[in-house]
Amino acid sequence: MKTDVLIAGCGCAGLYCALQLPEETQILILAKGDVTQSDSFLAQGGICMLRDESDYAGYYEDTMRAGHYENNPASVEVMIRSSQDTIQDLMQYGVSFHREADGSLSFTREGGHSAKRILFHEDMTGKEITEKLLSAARGRKNITIREHCAMTDIICDGNLCCGAVVRDGSGALSVIYAKDTVFACGGIGGLYRHSTNYRQLTGDGVAIALAHGIAVEHINYVQIHPTTLYSEQADERSFLISESVRGEGAVLYNAKKERFVDELLPRDVLTEKIHEQMEKDHMPYVWLSMEHIPREEIKGHFPNIVEHCRKKGYDVFCECIPVVPAQHYFMGGIQVDLSGRTSMKRLYAVGETACNGVHGKNRLASNSLLESLVFAKRAAKAIAKSPAGRLKEDIKPDLEPYRNEAALAERYKNNILKEIARFNS
Ligand SMILES: Cc1cc2nc3c(=O)[nH]c(=O)nc-3n(C[C@H](O)[C@H](O)[C@H](O)COP(=O)(O)OP(=O)(O)OC[C@H]3O[C@@H](n4cnc5c(N)ncnc54)[C@H](O)[C@@H]3O)c2cc1C
Structure with missing residues (x-):
């Protein structure tokens, strides 16, 4: 050809x-x-x-x-x-x-x-x-x-x-x-x-x-994204929980459901803080909560994330979701x-x-x-x-x-x- x-x-x-x-x-x-x-x-x-x-x-x-x-x-x-x-x-x-x-x-x-x-x-x-x-x-x-x-x-x-x-x-x-x-x-x-x-x-x-x-x-x-949905299945493509969710007011919690970081830090710095927290908590993830974002905003702005989390068994409107950093960008x-x-x-x-x-x-x-x-x-x-x-x-x-x-x-x-x-x- x-x-x-x-x-x-x-x-x-x-x-x-x-x-x-x-x-x-x-x-x-x-x-x-x-x-x-x-x-x-x-x-x-x-x-x-x-x-x-x-x-x-x-x-x-x-x-x-x-x-x-x-x-x-x-x-x-x-x-x-x-x-x-x-x-x-x-x-x-x-x-x-x-x-x-x-x-x-x-x-x-x-x-x-x-x-x-x-x-x-x-x-x-x-x-x-x-x-x-x-x-x-x-x-x-x-x-x-x-x-x-x-x-x-x-x-x-x-x-x-x-x-x-x-x-x-x-x-x-x-x-x-x-x-x-x-x-x-x-x-x-x-x-x-x-x-x-x-x-x-x-x-x-x-x-x-x-x-x-x-x-x-x-x-x-190589950039690691701070927040992807935690999954026990190792071979699955990690599902991203977009930064704009945090931009609109979602917060990160440690194992005791306390805030531990400024969620809008640059990606590499936030990733480091999350890894440190996971180590302190002896957990493979931290929690992300959308409780401070109005329900209509979540539905209108993040329908794909809502739906994916629902399929994985999480209702983002009333519970936290587990998130973990993953490779994201080169x-x-x-x-x-x-x-x-x-x-x-x-x-x-x-x-x-x-x-x-x-x-x-x-x-x-x-x-x-x-x-x-x-x-x-x-x-x-x-x-x-x-x-x-x-x-x-x-x-x-x-x-x-x-x-x-x-x-x-x-x-x-x-x-x-x-x-x-x-x-x-
Ligand atoms: C989950 C996720 C969310 C993102 N969110 C954002 C965002 O909100 N905003 C933003 O700016 N960026 C975001 N990014 C990054 C952005 O999507 C990518 O950097 C950008 O789309 C890269 O475009 P591309 O055309 O270079 O590569 P891609 O869109 O990845 O396309 C690569 C193409 O190359 C083909 N290919 C690969 N190898 C070969 C080969 N050997 N021969 C022939 N074809 C080949 C593939 O089949 C594919 O068609 C996100 C990335 C991911 C993964």
């Missing part, structure tokens, strides 16, 4: 990148599972937007403080300054955000934010955004989406990326030649026993980058510039797979959908502007090393975890 642009990943970053490319460009998007199995569908809390100039300094400072000032200031500035245009784009694709009675946009707040600047759609903001992007992509003649088709490696000519080796749902391997390739493969949660991510998100783009000596950055910066990734360019020619990376330094050491809540979209659009513009590439169909890789899927997955996993451990030590 051949295409102009190959995009490995069908979450919000991959889809938005495809939609921002010219309509005469042939684009092939791959999804490892089905198209709804991306973390973009899971985003509950919302997406940040700069409300007006008076909030610029506060938003910038909150992002930098959460990131321990290790953020790339230029990336932070680009993200914040592009937020209003990005939200306008989304609304043009039909995305709807919660509004006040007078029709103006509603804003909520999460941990680490000094002001309300997060737009939301119930507690399913990511689903609302990604479904609308997916439907727009499906309406475009130049975009093809292949589900259950995973990139297993790239093909290169020296430091030039020329496409990828892929495995389809039947296990068959093939080569896709592309003038430009974009990694939009999401995070690495699938490598961890407890994670809020889809299990198939195993950092494949990062593993392939490591194998080819493509630069990576902050690879050991701040590090493949090193990219402000237009998603990696250290390999004609290879781009966008979304959670990429690291442009915007989050520093720790991501501020609700900055990742925005970051994924802002920089996916910039990558699309860079691809469109670059001189036309050439297909290199004479490269014929040996497919034998990819036949044993389990062994390859194990090797990729070990390489990432080894690299994370190396940076941590």
Whole structure:
């Protein structure tokens, strides 16, 4: 197969990148599972937007403080300054955000934010955004989406990326030649026993980058979310109890049902406090109570959380729920510039797979959908502007090393975890 642009990943970053490319460009998007199995569908809390100039300094400072000032200031500035245009784009694709009675946009707040600047759609903001992007992509003649088709490696000519080796749902391997390739493969949660991510998100783009000596950055910066619903089943994807629940007034209790912490501390600090409390209490969780949030607010803003907890046997309206920290987000990734360019020619990376330094050491809540979209659009513009590439169909890789899927997955996993451990030590 051949295409102009190959995009490995069908979450919000991959889809938005495809939609921002010219309509005469042939684009092939791959999804490892089905198209709804991306973390973009899971985003509950919302997406940040700069409300007006008076909030610029506060938003910038909150992002930098959460990131321990290790953020790339230029990336932070680009993200914040592009937020209003990005939200306008989304609304043009039909995305709807919660509004006040007078029709103006509603804003909520999460941990680490000094002001309300997060737009939301119930507690399913990511689903609302990604479904609308997916439907727009499906309406475009130049975009093809292949589900259950995973990139297993790239093909290169020296430091030039020329496409990828892929495995389809039947296990068959093939080569896709592309003038430009974009990694939009999401995070690495699938490598961890407890994670809020889809299990198939195993950092494949990062593993392939490591194998080819493509630069990576902050690879050991892995975010743990402080509040996921505690479950005794170890292999289950951890269900997130969004930070905006705490933003709206939910409180954390120790085993004696006493408050022990400021619930709106940045994620990494709150996670540490919860772990300390669990140790003191000799418990595998702490309690979260929504008793201070009006019933109508809980029903209207968090219907998905209410329903999930109900299925697990908890009535959030009249009892506490057990919560525990779990792996949630990858701040590090493949090193990219402000237009998603990696250290390999004609290879781009966008979304959670990429690291442009915007989050520093720790991501501020609700900055990742925005970051994924802002920089996916910039990558699309860079691809469109670059001189036309050439297909290199004479490269014929040996497919034998990819036949044993389990062994390859194990090797990729070990390489990432080894690299994370190396940076941590
Ligand atoms: C439970 C949860 C709640 C969240 N809440 C928020 C929130 O409220 N606000 C916010 O800003 N962020 C939130 N996030 C983070 C945010 O959802 C993600 O960072 C963002 O959606 C990442 O988008 P993406 O397109 O980079 O990756 P994803 O949406 O994860 O998409 C990755 C895609 O890559 C594909 N893929 C993976 N490997 C391969 C491969 N080898 N070959 C081909 N395709 C591959 C997958 O199939 C998938 O289609 C949340 C995350 C989770 C897990």
